[in-house]
Structures are given as C-alpha cells and as structure tokens.
Amino acid sequence: MEGLEAAWGEMSADPEMAELDLGPKEREAFFADATALVRRYFEMENPDEVTAVGIELSLEASMGPVRLRGIIDRLDLDKDGELVVTDYKTGRSPAPSHEQARMDGVHFYAYLCEQMLGKAPARVRLLYLRDGVEITAEISPQSLKGLRQRTLAVWSAIERACATEDFRPRTSPLCNWCSFKAYCPAFGGSLPAADPIRAEPAEPGPFGPTLSWDQARWAMAPGGP
Ligand code: SF4
Incomplete structure (x- = not known):
C-alpha cells in the first residue's frame, strides 16, 4: 500500500487529475476504489513469483x-x-x-x-x-x-x-x-444538414492507415462493423 500512497501523491499534482475536478468525497471514493483493486491484485498473485x-x-x-x-x-x-x-x-x-x-x-x-x-x-x-x-x-x-x-x-x-x-x-x-x-x-x-464545405483529408502519417488498439478491439467485438 505504500506504493499506492506514493502514486496517489504524485497523481494529486498531475494536471489530468486536476481536470477531473473531484471534490473531497469523490477523491476519497477514488482512493478507496484504488485501494480495493490493489488489495484484490495481491490476493490474485504473488508479485515475488x-x-x-x-x-x-x-x-x-x-x-x-x-x-x-x-x-x-x-x-x-x-x-x-x-x-x-x-x-x-x-x-x-x-x-x-x-x-x-x-x-x-x-x-x-x-x-x-x-x-x-x-x-x-x-x-x-x-x-x-x-x-x-x-x-x-x-x-x-x-x-x-x-x-x-x-x-x-x-x-x-x-x-x-x-x-x-x-x-x-x-x-x-x-x-x-x-x-x-x-x-x-x-x-x-437525424443528422443536421451537412456543411457544404468539407475539410481536406489529413496528410497520411508515415505508416499509412493506423488502427489503434481500442479501435481494433471495438472492430473485433460482436456488433462491430
Ligand atoms: S452507439 Fe451507434 S447506434 Fe448507439 S446511439 Fe450511438 S450512433 Fe446510435
């Protein structure tokens, strides 16, 4: 749990954490949830092994x-x-x-x-x-x-x-x-009327079309395209 407390301290100064704009009770609930997940992890496996x-x-x-x-x-x-x-x-x-x-x-x-x-x-x-x-x-x-x-x-x-x-x-x-x-x-x-001015397609990246892991996972799921 020392590691979790240290990580929590570091996260508290993180701009992304500040963007969440959590109140004291929400921060408390967040930390309690993280604590429960870390405890459960140690029940599932021994990291020394x-x-x-x-x-x-x-x-x-x-x-x-x-x-x-x-x-x-x-x-x-x-x-x-x-x-x-x-x-x-x-x-x-x-x-x-x-x-x-x-x-x-x-x-x-x-x-x-x-x-x-x-x-x-x-x-x-x-x-x-x-x-x-x-x-x-x-x-x-x-x-x-x-x-x-x-x-x-x-x-x-x-x-x-x-x-x-x-x-x-x-x-x-x-x-x-x-x-x-x-x-x-x-x-x-229904969709709003289309804007007649269409954006130019972005320049292709150095690797051509890229499928991120999240996009791919969505695509592979039942009901994907
Ligand atoms: S997820 Fe797809 S089907 Fe569902 S509301 Fe959004 S656009 Fe419609």
Missing part, C-alpha cells in the same frame, strides 16, 4: 495495409521461458458467454509481440481486479492466423463504408453513453 520483463510496453506493427498499436500492461517470462502477456482490468469480468468475445481482442497483443519481439507469447491473461477473476487465452499459430483474417476483413469493411459513406447504426447497451444518440437514426434522430 512473477518475472516481469517489461511493463507499459508500447508496441506497434503492420498487418497488411493496417498499422496496429497497443500498450501491454505487463510482459512476463514464465518458468518455461515462455512469454506471457498480463493485462489488468478494472471493470467487472464478462459473463462466460461473453468471455470469448473479450479474448478475441487480446490476440492483438500476441500478434504485436510476435511481430516486434520475434516470438509470440504462450498465453495472454486478463486479470479482473474488481472481482478477482482471471481469464487466460492460449496462443497458437491458428489463433494468430484467425486474427489476421478477421482484422483484414474488418479493415476492408471500414474502407468500403468510408468509400460509400454507409455507416449504419448498431444499437447496444453502450448507446446509453453515446454522445450522438440525439442524432442517431436508430433512435429517431
């Missing part, structure tokens, strides 16, 4: 025309010398029927490791600190091949949608947090 070879690793690699980026919370070496990706989650663990959908996304981590480190991890672990659940996916050449096929198919669908400007709404419980719900045709809304 972990051989971490990297934390907050920023990885980036190409897949066909797409550039993928991701940040891996922790990369470990297991007792057999295999790489293991560990990702911390602060939300609730998914119901068993949704577990596989969550694991679809984490195969990106394995792909990024393989491309940048020359070796795919043997496993990817998701540690759900809220309820102490661990979900593990074994990585295989077949799972990486499937990821590649699905990602390229999704990218083609995105390119088609951009070319035809055909973006159909797909409703889900997340609509309740959507800032565009008032304009969404699925909820009886």
Whole structure:
C-alpha cells in the first residue's frame, strides 16, 4: 500500500487529475476504489513469483495495409521461458458467454509481440481486479492466423463504408453513453444538414492507415462493423 500512497501523491499534482475536478468525497471514493483493486491484485498473485520483463510496453506493427498499436500492461517470462502477456482490468469480468468475445481482442497483443519481439507469447491473461477473476487465452499459430483474417476483413469493411459513406447504426447497451444518440437514426434522430464545405483529408502519417488498439478491439467485438 505504500506504493499506492506514493502514486496517489504524485497523481494529486498531475494536471489530468486536476481536470477531473473531484471534490473531497469523490477523491476519497477514488482512493478507496484504488485501494480495493490493489488489495484484490495481491490476493490474485504473488508479485515475488512473477518475472516481469517489461511493463507499459508500447508496441506497434503492420498487418497488411493496417498499422496496429497497443500498450501491454505487463510482459512476463514464465518458468518455461515462455512469454506471457498480463493485462489488468478494472471493470467487472464478462459473463462466460461473453468471455470469448473479450479474448478475441487480446490476440492483438500476441500478434504485436510476435511481430516486434520475434516470438509470440504462450498465453495472454486478463486479470479482473474488481472481482478477482482471471481469464487466460492460449496462443497458437491458428489463433494468430484467425486474427489476421478477421482484422483484414474488418479493415476492408471500414474502407468500403468510408468509400460509400454507409455507416449504419448498431444499437447496444453502450448507446446509453453515446454522445450522438440525439442524432442517431436508430433512435429517431437525424443528422443536421451537412456543411457544404468539407475539410481536406489529413496528410497520411508515415505508416499509412493506423488502427489503434481500442479501435481494433471495438472492430473485433460482436456488433462491430
Ligand atoms: S450512433 Fe450511438 S446511439 Fe446510435 S447506434 Fe451507434 S452507439 Fe448507439
């Protein structure tokens, strides 16, 4: 807990923390929540038994025309010398029927490791600190091949949608947090008249089209494009 208190002290001076504009009670609740998550972590594993070879690793690699980026919370070496990706989650663990959908996304981590480190991890672990659940996916050449096929198919669908400007709404419980719900045709809304002056497309970056980890995870989820 000393580490948490030190981190809390550092965060308190962080401009992003100040932007949250938390009152005393909210700060107290924030710290209590962080404390509960850290305590749960220590119940889930003994860090003295972990051989971490990297934390907050920023990885980036190409897949066909797409550039993928991701940040891996922790990369470990297991007792057999295999790489293991560990990702911390602060939300609730998914119901068993949704577990596989969550694991679809984490195969990106394995792909990024393989491309940048020359070796795919043997496993990817998701540690759900809220309820102490661990979900593990074994990585295989077949799972990486499937990821590649699905990602390229999704990218083609995105390119088609951009070319035809055909973006159909797909409703889900997340609509309740959507800032565009008032304009969404699925909820009886309509788009304001288009501005006749269109912005010029931005200059392409040095790597061409880039799909961030969050965009890719969204795209791979059921109900994505
Ligand atoms: S635009 Fe927003 S409200 Fe409409 S379907 Fe998509 S997420 Fe839901």
